[in-house]
Amino acid sequence: MNTIEQLSQTYDKKQPKLLEDYLTFLRFKSISADSEYREESQACADWLKAYLTQSGFQVEQWDTAGNPSLFASYHSSAKNAPTLLLYTHYDVQPIDPIELWESPPFEPLIKEGLVYARGAQDNKGQCFYTVAALKSLIEENGGLPIHIKLIIDGEEEIGSPGLTKLLQTKKEQLKADYVTIVDLGILGPDSPAVTLGCRGIITMDVIVQGTRGDLHSGSHGGVAFNPIHALIEILSKLRDPQGKVLVPGFYDDVAELSADERKLLALEFDQAQYKKEFGSEATGGEKQYTPFERAWLRPTLEINGIYGGYSGKGFKTVIPAVANAKISCRLVPNQVPSKIGQQVKQFIEKNTPSGVQVTVHVHEGGGPGIRTAPSSKIVQAFATAYGEVFKKPCQFILEGGSIPITNGLREASGGELAMMGFGLATDQIHAPNEHFSLDRLKQGFLTMARTIALLGENKS
Amino acid sequence: MNTIEQLSQTYDKKQPKLLEDYLTFLRFKSISADSEYREESQACADWLKAYLTQSGFQVEQWDTAGNPSLFASYHSSAKNAPTLLLYTHYDVQPIDPIELWESPPFEPLIKEGLVYARGAQDNKGQCFYTVAALKSLIEENGGLPIHIKLIIDGEEEIGSPGLTKLLQTKKEQLKADYVTIVDLGILGPDSPAVTLGCRGIITMDVIVQGTRGDLHSGSHGGVAFNPIHALIEILSKLRDPQGKVLVPGFYDDVAELSADERKLLALEFDQAQYKKEFGSEATGGEKQYTPFERAWLRPTLEINGIYGGYSGKGFKTVIPAVANAKISCRLVPNQVPSKIGQQVKQFIEKNTPSGVQVTVHVHEGGGPGIRTAPSSKIVQAFATAYGEVFKKPCQFILEGGSIPITNGLREASGGELAMMGFGLATDQIHAPNEHFSLDRLKQGFLTMARTIALLGENKS
Numbered sequence: 001m002n003t004i005e006q007l008s009q010t011y012d013k014k015q016p017k018l019l020e021d022y023l024t025f026l027r028f029k030s031i032s033a034d035s036e037y038r039e040e041s042q043a044c045a046d047w048l049k050a051y052l053t054q055s056g057f058q059v060e061q062w063d064t065a066g067n068p069s070l071f072a073s074y075h076s077s078a079k080n081a082p083t084l085l086l087y088t089h090y091d092v093q094p095i096d097p098i099e100l101w102e103s104p105p106f107e108p109l110i111k112e113g114l115v116y117a118r119g120a121q122d123n124k125g126q127c128f129y130t131v132a133a134l135k136s137l138i139e140e141n142g143g144l145p146i147h148i149k150l151i152i153d154g155e156e157e158i159g160s161p162g163l164t165k166l167l168q169t170k171k172e173q174l175k176a177d178y179v180t181i182v183d184l185g186i187l188g189p190d191s192p193a194v195t196l197g198c199r200g201i202i203t204m205d206v207i208v209q210g211t212r213g214d215l216h217s218g219s220h221g222g223v224a225f226n227p228i229h230a231l232i233e234i235l236s237k238l239r240d241p242q243g244k245v246l247v248p249g250f251y252d253d254v255a256e257l258s259a260d261e262r263k264l265l266a267l268e269f270d271q272a273q274y275k276k277e278f279g280s281e282a283t284g285g286e287k288q289y290t291p292f293e294r295a296w297l298r299p300t301l302e303i304n305g306i307y308g309g310y311s312g313k314g315f316k317t318v319i320p321a322v323a324n325a326k327i328s329c330r331l332v333p334n335q336v337p338s339k340i341g342q343q344v345k346q347f348i349e350k351n352t353p354s355g356v357q358v359t360v361h362v363h364e365g366g367g368p369g370i371r372t373a374p375s376s377k378i379v380q381a382f383a384t385a386y387g388e389v390f391k392k393p394c395q396f397i398l399e400g401g402s403i404p405i406t407n408g409l410r411e412a413s414g415g416e417l418a419m420m421g422f423g424l425a426t427d428q429i430h431a432p433n434e435h436f437s438l439d440r441l442k443q444g445f446l447t448m449a450r451t452i453a454l455l456g457e458n459k460s
Numbered sequence: 461m462n463t464i465e466q467l468s469q470t471y472d473k474k475q476p477k478l479l480e481d482y483l484t485f486l487r488f489k490s491i492s493a494d495s496e497y498r499e500e501s502q503a504c505a506d507w508l509k510a511y512l513t514q515s516g517f518q519v520e521q522w523d524t525a526g527n528p529s530l531f532a533s534y535h536s537s538a539k540n541a542p543t544l545l546l547y548t549h550y551d552v553q554p555i556d557p558i559e560l561w562e563s564p565p566f567e568p569l570i571k572e573g574l575v576y577a578r579g580a581q582d583n584k585g586q587c588f589y590t591v592a593a594l595k596s597l598i599e600e601n602g603g604l605p606i607h608i609k610l611i612i613d614g615e616e617e618i619g620s621p622g623l624t625k626l627l628q629t630k631k632e633q634l635k636a637d638y639v640t641i642v643d644l645g646i647l648g649p650d651s652p653a654v655t656l657g658c659r660g661i662i663t664m665d666v667i668v669q670g671t672r673g674d675l676h677s678g679s680h681g682g683v684a685f686n687p688i689h690a691l692i693e694i695l696s697k698l699r700d701p702q703g704k705v706l707v708p709g710f711y712d713d714v715a716e717l718s719a720d721e722r723k724l725l726a727l728e729f730d731q732a733q734y735k736k737e738f739g740s741e742a743t744g745g746e747k748q749y750t751p752f753e754r755a756w757l758r759p760t761l762e763i764n765g766i767y768g769g770y771s772g773k774g775f776k777t778v779i780p781a782v783a784n785a786k787i788s789c790r791l792v793p794n795q796v797p798s799k800i801g802q803q804v805k806q807f808i809e810k811n812t813p814s815g816v817q818v819t820v821h822v823h824e825g826g827g828p829g830i831r832t833a834p835s836s837k838i839v840q841a842f843a844t845a846y847g848e849v850f851k852k853p854c855q856f857i858l859e860g861g862s863i864p865i866t867n868g869l870r871e872a873s874g875g876e877l878a879m880m881g882f883g884l885a886t887d888q889i890h891a892p893n894e895h896f897s898l899d900r901l902k903q904g905f906l907t908m909a910r911t912i913a914l915l916g917e918n919k920s
Contacts, residue, residue: 032774034772093776096770158775199678205775213560214891215738217788217890218790219645219860219861219885220860221659221788222703223734223751223754223860225742226762228763228764228765229699232763236696241693243682278675278684279781280670280672280815280816284683289682294683295680295682295683300677302686302689302779303688304677304776304779305768305780306692306769307766307767308766308767310554310556311786312494314492314494315493315663315788316786317663318890319762323766326775330677330678330681330682355740356740363775400680400681401678401777402777425679428673430777431674432674
């Protein structure tokens with residue numbers, strides 16, 4: 001019997017050991033964006049592998065050119081058991097600006113019910129409650145009521161380039177009735193929600209080269225073409241003051257939401273609360289749309305980094321040789337990542353003033369926007385579990401972020417998709433002082449365990 | 461007797477020891493922009509102080525809030541001797557981007573007649589041939605034919621804030637008939653030239669603050685206002701595509717050059733040679749002017765640094781909390797630095813979109829544009845010496861760079877101004893792989909020594 005009450009008692013009993021294991025997991029510096037952390041990432045994968053093996057899983061390491069992925073499976077002895085493929089990741093974002101962290105990012109700190117560490121939420125926290133729920137169900141019940149396949153990606157934060165390539169060759173192993181991405185969130189600590197889709201992404205680097213080397217801005221100022229000026233000229237043409245992206249064709253394929261779909265979504269946005277939480281009103285993006293529409297239903301073009309010239313203390317009167325920008329576009333269903341990448345690249349090349357050279361590297365590893373049906377069995381099972389854990393009806397939401405692997409994973413597995421998780425917008429993921437709450441760690445455990453139980457009960 | 465031939469023989473005789481001393485001078489990491497180098501800078505000043513004392517100078521250290529200046533004086537026994545006040549500096553620019561240096565910036569390397577080091581030219585090279593010429597004249601002749609006062613600034617590269625404040629209180633000591641700035645250049649290795657003026661400068665930092673902390677560009681993209689976008693919007697309004705600065709009033713006080721002055725100047729510019737030397741054509745600045753006009757007779761607004769968001773390897777999908785820019789304006793005579801600073805600041809504040817906060821810090825330590833008369837005794841003495849050293853007529857040029865202390869020094873000393881030096885545009889000052897040639901080190905020595913001799917001969 002796996003009621004919420006029983007699961008809760010089990011969790012409380014196991015909590016000290018689970019917490020210890022969670023903190024161990026957080027200590028690995030598994031940053032995928034920087035190859036200097038390759039060994040630490042492998043150590044993290046090794047630890048997970050041992051943990052899952054000990055829990056009763058068959059575990060394979062799937063090697064890539066970068067960090068490996070883990071594939072773990074558990075065969076249920078139940079008759080006619082369906083298969084659920086769960087996806088999480090163990091890699092994390094870089095830690096800069098390091099000076100803004102109040103505690104070291106890889107030395108987890110528990111303070112007032114919150115765990116502070118890089119990856120505390122994204123995605124080690126969510127990965128851990130998933131693994132812990134599976135382990136606990138096996139320990140308490142002697143097995144699982146359904147077949148489980150588990151992928152723990154090592155490169156999600158850089159767009160899953162390795163796993164993406166493996167999906168085709170691993171199709172047979174990945175076959176499942178349901179596939180669930182465990183990397184999402186809820187709108188508030190008391191707002192249970194299943195996510196019905198997320199935006200896609202395509203990223204690129206822009207490099208503007210002026211003279212061969214840096215020059216003195218006195219002797220050469222007004223003579224040499226400063227590539228920072230050229231970069232500003234280019235980037236200023238990408239969006240208008242109303243936040244509309246001016247790249248031709250950018251919005252051509254955007255799928256509009258039906259009235260029914262729109263009705264289902266929780267679209268009310270609290271500006272005052274946003275300002276309180278983040279220190280500024282939600283005035284980014286296309287002014288003609290509401291904030292949730294801008295975050296969920298509209299694509300973006302965002303400059304994630306810009307750098308050129310002197311950035312140190314004091315002043316340096318330099319005309320730099322090079323200026324750079326990093327750009328990402330968040331995409332909605334029907335937009336094709338590679339097509340958008342090429343459109344932006346061509347627009348930049350066309351708008352580069354003469355006297356400088358521009359290079360645009362569109363990165364591999366993007367992914368399209370995703371939507372799934374609220375009526376599917378897997379979405380309904382999660383919605384029921386969330387409702388039982390929170391003792392209130394479950395909402396349906398979308399996610400503005402991207403999990404580029406989702407589409408490929410859905411296609412490779414052939415399963416019905418659900419997206420779930422326990423992140424909050426205030427968790428500071430991808431930023432200094434990332435944190436996750438102990439409450440949500442438990443809620444995640446309960447929701448995951450209860451959903452598996454529900455899928456087992458409904459298996460006929 | 462101090463003919464060019466005699467001075468040349470003297471230099472050749474002393475060269476090995478002089479070179480050793482020059483390299484010692486270059487090894488001090490006297491970067492003024494970063495207070496971490498304060499001790500190294502003091503050590504550099506101490507070394508200079510000992511060197512000048514040994515040569516027969518009275519030396520005082522003038523303390524400031526930052527690096528000290530040195531004031532050295534030599535009283536001539538000649539009757540009715542005039543006084544020449546010479547200005548150089550011992551501080552240097554920062555060394556980044558360090559990865560582009562082919563040899564360590566503070567370990568001087570001599571290669572094919574060139575000395576590579578930070579400050580090799582600007583201004584330790586020029587400071588050193590000045591000091592060496594004075595030392596040598598005293599050693600060879602038992603004294604100097606004119607009174608010499610020498611200021612060696614420790615903060616020129618950050619706008620001489622300390623020395624500027626001292627000028628008023630040190631007026632009596634600074635009194636001189638002539639004042640000469642030894643921090644300028646020539647148009648080519650075989651083109652002797654005295655500089656008749658330079659541009660002024662005012663610098664500032666621009667800080668755009670969005671949300672309280674960095675945010676994830678998925679969940680918050682299209683919702684939070686990205687301060688990089690706001691910064692680009694602001695900066696793109698500062699100049700038009702023709703390079704004209706759009707800040708109201710920016711050009712109001714610009715002094716036009718008379719036809720006579722224009723005739724005197726060497727205004728021919730070699731685009732092909734520039735492209736060969738610097739890898740790009742001279743297409744910066746106001747398109748309606750020629751390159752030398754843009755460098756010498758027109759003010760600029762230049763972005764010397766821009767930074768915000770992620771700049772590391774790979775990609776980070778962040779919306780940063782803050783984006784920054786460093787701006788300098790080069791000014792021509794009659795433009796008032798503080799007024800221009802305020803105009804730019806107000807323009808930026810007025811053009812900041814709602815949803816972000818902007819702060820503009822206009823720095824102290826700027827200076828106005830400078831012009832001096834080609835007919836003055838001191839300019840003519842240098843022109844004669846240059847002509848004798850190069851055995852061809854001396855040109856008159858202007859300098860696009862700034863020596864902010866010049867105006868204050870001229871006023872405090874009450875002397876006639878000349879500006880001279882042996883820099884070339886290809887010396888990579890303020891950039892990686894800065895260098896100076898041994899040939900020009902000697903030419904500088906000869907020109908300085910010969911000018912002093914000429915001023916002594918004409919003293920009646």
